[in-house]
Amino acid sequence: xxxxxxxxxxxxxxxxxxxxxxxxxxxxxxxxxxxxxxxxxxxxxxxxxxxxxxxxxxxxxxxxxxxxxxxxxxxxxxxxxxxxxxxxxxxxxxxxxxxxxxxxxxxxxxxxxxxxxxxxxxxxxxxxxxxxxxxxxxxxxxxxxxxxxxxxxxxxxxxxxxxxxxxxxxxxxxxxxxxxxxxxxxxxxxxxxxxxxxxxxxxxxxxxxxxxxxxxxxxxxxxxxxxxxxxxxxxxxxxxxxxxxxxxxxxxxxxxxxxxxxxxxxxxxxxxxxxxxxxxxxxxxxxxxxxxxxxxxxxxxxxxxxxxxxxxxxxxxxxxxxxxxxxxxxxxxxxxxxxxxxxxxxxxxxxxxxxxxxxxxxxxxxxxxxxxxxxxxxxxxxxxxxxxxxxxxxxxxxxxxxxxxxxxxxxxxxx
Amino acid sequence: xxxxxxxxxxxxxxxxxxxxxxxxxxxxxxxxxxxxxxxxxxxxxxxxxxxxxxxxxxxxxxxxxxxxxxxxxxxxxxxxxxxxxxxxxxxxxxxxxxxxxxxxxxxxxxxxxxxxxxxxxxxxxxxxxxxxxxxxxxxxxxxxxxxxxxxxxxxxxxxxxxxxxxxxxxxxxxxxxxxxxxxxxxxxxxxxxxxxxxxxxxxxxxxxxxxxxxxxxxxxxxxxxxxxxxxxxxxxxxxxxxxxxxxxxxxxxxxxxxxxxxxxxxxxxxxxxxxxxxxxxxxxxxxxxxxxxxxxxxxxxxxxxxxxxxxxxxxxxxxxxxxxxxxxxxxxxxxxxxxxxxxxxxxxxxxxxxxxxxxxxxxxxxxxxxxxxxxxxxxxxxxxxxxxxxxxxxxxxxxxxxxxxxxxxxxxxx
Numbered sequence: 001x002x003x004x005x006x007x008x009x010x011x012x013x014x015x016x017x018x019x020x021x022x023x024x025x026x027x028x029x030x031x032x033x034x035x036x037x038x039x040x041x042x043x044x045x046x047x048x049x050x051x052x053x054x055x056x057x058x059x060x061x062x063x064x065x066x067x068x069x070x071x072x073x074x075x076x077x078x079x080x081x082x083x084x085x086x087x088x089x090x091x092x093x094x095x096x097x098x099x100x101x102x103x104x105x106x107x108x109x110x111x112x113x114x115x116x117x118x119x120x121x122x123x124x125x126x127x128x129x130x131x132x133x134x135x136x137x138x139x140x141x142x143x144x145x146x147x148x149x150x151x152x153x154x155x156x157x158x159x160x161x162x163x164x165x166x167x168x169x170x171x172x173x174x175x176x177x178x179x180x181x182x183x184x185x186x187x188x189x190x191x192x193x194x195x196x197x198x199x200x201x202x203x204x205x206x207x208x209x210x211x212x213x214x215x216x217x218x219x220x221x222x223x224x225x226x227x228x229x230x231x232x233x234x235x236x237x238x239x240x241x242x243x244x245x246x247x248x249x250x251x252x253x254x255x256x257x258x259x260x261x262x263x264x265x266x267x268x269x270x271x272x273x274x275x276x277x278x279x280x281x282x283x284x285x286x287x288x289x290x291x292x293x294x295x296x297x298x299x300x301x302x303x304x305x306x307x308x309x310x311x312x313x314x315x316x317x318x319x320x321x322x323x324x325x326x327x328x329x330x331x332x333x334x335x336x337x338x339x340x341x342x343x344x345x346x347x348x349x350x351x352x353x354x355x356x357x358x359x360x361x362x363x364x365x366x367x368x369x370x371x372x373x374x375x376x377x378x379x380x381x382x383x384x385x386x387x388x389x390x391x392x393x394x395x396x397x398x399x400x401x402x403x404x405x406x407x408x409x410x411x412x413x414x415x
Numbered sequence: 416x417x418x419x420x421x422x423x424x425x426x427x428x429x430x431x432x433x434x435x436x437x438x439x440x441x442x443x444x445x446x447x448x449x450x451x452x453x454x455x456x457x458x459x460x461x462x463x464x465x466x467x468x469x470x471x472x473x474x475x476x477x478x479x480x481x482x483x484x485x486x487x488x489x490x491x492x493x494x495x496x497x498x499x500x501x502x503x504x505x506x507x508x509x510x511x512x513x514x515x516x517x518x519x520x521x522x523x524x525x526x527x528x529x530x531x532x533x534x535x536x537x538x539x540x541x542x543x544x545x546x547x548x549x550x551x552x553x554x555x556x557x558x559x560x561x562x563x564x565x566x567x568x569x570x571x572x573x574x575x576x577x578x579x580x581x582x583x584x585x586x587x588x589x590x591x592x593x594x595x596x597x598x599x600x601x602x603x604x605x606x607x608x609x610x611x612x613x614x615x616x617x618x619x620x621x622x623x624x625x626x627x628x629x630x631x632x633x634x635x636x637x638x639x640x641x642x643x644x645x646x647x648x649x650x651x652x653x654x655x656x657x658x659x660x661x662x663x664x665x666x667x668x669x670x671x672x673x674x675x676x677x678x679x680x681x682x683x684x685x686x687x688x689x690x691x692x693x694x695x696x697x698x699x700x701x702x703x704x705x706x707x708x709x710x711x712x713x714x715x716x717x718x719x720x721x722x723x724x725x726x727x728x729x730x731x732x733x734x735x736x737x738x739x740x741x742x743x744x745x746x747x748x749x750x751x752x753x754x755x756x757x758x759x760x761x762x763x764x765x766x767x768x769x770x771x772x773x774x775x776x777x778x779x780x781x782x783x784x785x786x787x788x789x790x791x792x793x794x795x796x797x798x799x800x801x802x803x804x805x806x807x808x809x810x811x812x813x814x815x816x817x818x819x820x821x822x823x824x825x826x827x828x829x
Contacts, residue, residue, distance in 0.1 A: 023759050023760060024759070090760070092754065129651060129718055133553065134547070235550050282540075302547065340494060341512075344441065348441060348758075348765075349763045
């Protein structure tokens with residue numbers, strides 16, 4: 001599967017993993033902007049803008065955009081994270097060009113005032129929805145607690161107040177500043193006609209003005225508070241813990257993901273056997289997340305309120321045991337088998353490869369075949385895991401819990 | 416397009432369905448057992464769910480931990496679920512591990528240990544699920560909608576209820592396995608990269624001597640229908656609306672599916688356009704076809720803030736009425752483009768193909784090829800869908816809302 005890349009004169013990068021036998025073509029614009037690039041006055045603008053991008057351009061109404069995306073039978077959507085905003089469509093190969101033209105056009109949205117006001121209502125509804133849905137914003141609240149003043153702690157949705165106060169002018173200014181070619185990669189996977197992709201990009205995106213893009217990376221001073229938020233109407237108690245982990249540029253990220261699999265995979269991990277298999281918790285898992293200048297391991301626990309304290313102690317015990325005694329060769333081998341198979345299964349669809357190729361490019365300006373990614377995991381040794389445990393002890397966490405409980409104590413450290 | 420499908424019925428009644436996909440590196444399987452929650456005695460609601468937990472706690476020569484480690488060594492991504500009609504176990508892995516993985520599943524359905532000392536843990540897992548479902552209000556409103564719309568046992572929530580789960584004893588689980596984990600009525604569907612003859616022979620060796628027994632008969636009551644409001648302290652109101660439709664096996668199914676597609680498939684669909692895009696009433700709104708073997712329904716959902724809930728329900732119901740007036744050619748063209756692309760992209764996933772095989776067999780007693788499905792879609796026309804809508808005028812709705820305030824129900828609700 002050849003990898004191809006090209007950069008337009010305005011700085012827009014085009015990368016593709018081309019697979020001639022694939023049934024579909026996946027395309028996406030990966031924009032290097034997200035909640036961390038916002039100031040408090042415009043909190044939530046990245047995500048709101050993601051919605052507004054579908055609201056039309058000088059030549060297309062919102063209805064045109066939606067209709068045309070459906071006319072080419074696309075599976076399309078968009079999402080916003082702390083660091084990225086991604087617009088994507090998976091289509092049959094014969095629709096590569098119309099899909100590319102449409103996505104390119106909407107990346108220069110009109111941001112009309114009346115659409116802005118209507119969509120503001122949808123965003124406010126979305127905020128209400130997440131407030132009402134387990135785990136009731138616990139992830140964002142714990143991110144905010146851990147990252148404190150660092151911009152990775154910013155909320156993706158923003159607040160009802162920040163969204164209500166947001167103006168079209170502020171959104172336009174943010175757009176001009178962040179959606180510049182230097183911040184955008186056009187990514188493709190599957191059956192891709194690369195020459196044509198570049199030619200159409202030149203025509204559709206070549207005139208986008210090149211303005212310099214930067215992202216401040218202030219020093220992170222993580223905080224480790226223990227917070228209890230009471231929500232009487234909840235049935236279960238929800239706990240989120242954040243500990244430090246390797247960043248996107250740290251070669252320890254493979255070892256750390258294996259460690260997260262051993263300690264907190266959904267099935268077969270230490271947390272699974274201790275807490276889920278025994279029915280003490282509905283869910284207990286740990287996942288690794290990597291950003292430009294920081295990384296985290298996030299643990300999630302949900303259980304009956306009366307068992308929350310005991311489960312927190314058990315979590316603490318699992319974390320302490322990992323730090324004190326490490327993990328075993330057998331656990332390492334099992335985690336490798338799981339990850340290897342998962343990678344192969346996930347890579348079969350171009351729609352999934354798009355995110356692997358695009359994510360790798362926008363975070364590290366690198367490309368890896370599935371085999372190379374696999375090699376990154378297979379090369380990990382027990383020593384690597386133990387080094388990661390030492391550098392990023394899972395015992396040091398910011399903890400936030402939401403549920404019916406009014407009080408919950410930080411777990412005791414082992415004597 | 417795809418390779419020919421294969422079917423084999425073993426002497427004990429077990430059905431093997433297979434679709435070779437030699438261009439993939441994976442293989443996926445699904446075992447549908449006639450052990451759905453429709454078989455749960457009313458005093459033991461949740462028994463089938465608890466049983467799926469118990470059979471995974473040791474089987475054949477392995478205890479619980481050894482079983483899971485064996486799956487992990489083979490790189491199996493696995494899942495289990497319970498619907499009204501079935502308990503199912505599905506999985507996928509790299510193709511060369513398929514037969515070894517199926518051997519583990521033969522142990523699971525035929526030789527589970529059902530260890531007494533694990534019953535309490537398994538029960539706790541199920542109780543956690545019931546409590547978690549309470550917090551998921553969007554899920555809850557649709558669960559209550561199905562319970563109200565279908566006669567029992569077809570609308571039951573598969574996870575059961577707290578008190579009946581507390582009553583389950585080991586003997587119940589043993590009886591459930593003995594009567595419903597049986598080859599007659601069981602479908603094993605496999606898709607991916609494998610040679611057919613080897614698969615058929617392996618499955619024959621693993622399951623061929625599974626003693627035949629017939630699954631139990633199901634008794635049903637009558638449906639409640641009408642409107643029900645569940646008071647819940649929240650700034651949002653969850654809305655569920657259902658109406659009767661044709662099941663998957665009905666000759667008109669794809670006419671009904673086409674009409675619902677116009678309503679809800681894609682970003683230019685009517686509900687997304689009218690409820691979200693034009694009015695900004697909510698973030699999430701949809702309608703979907705749901706099919707049991709002998710009856711079907713259309714189930715719609717919208718979640719919105721309390722002060723906009725009445726308008727949302729009105730617009731939703733109005734759109735359902737307007738659908739009866741017919742659809743436009745351009746709407747059908749867009750829908751066809753989406754369906755065609757879905758069908759072709761199914762060939763990229765062994766997991767989605769094997770589930771489609773099993774579902775086809777359950778509803779039709781045979782499997783449709785992707786080509787056959789493509790022909791059915793090509794034959795859909797505005798005239799045929801509009802004729803269907805004319806034959807099935809404005810339906811009677813079952814409505815459930817969950818939130819701070821009860822809503823006023825628009826016309827045509829029983």
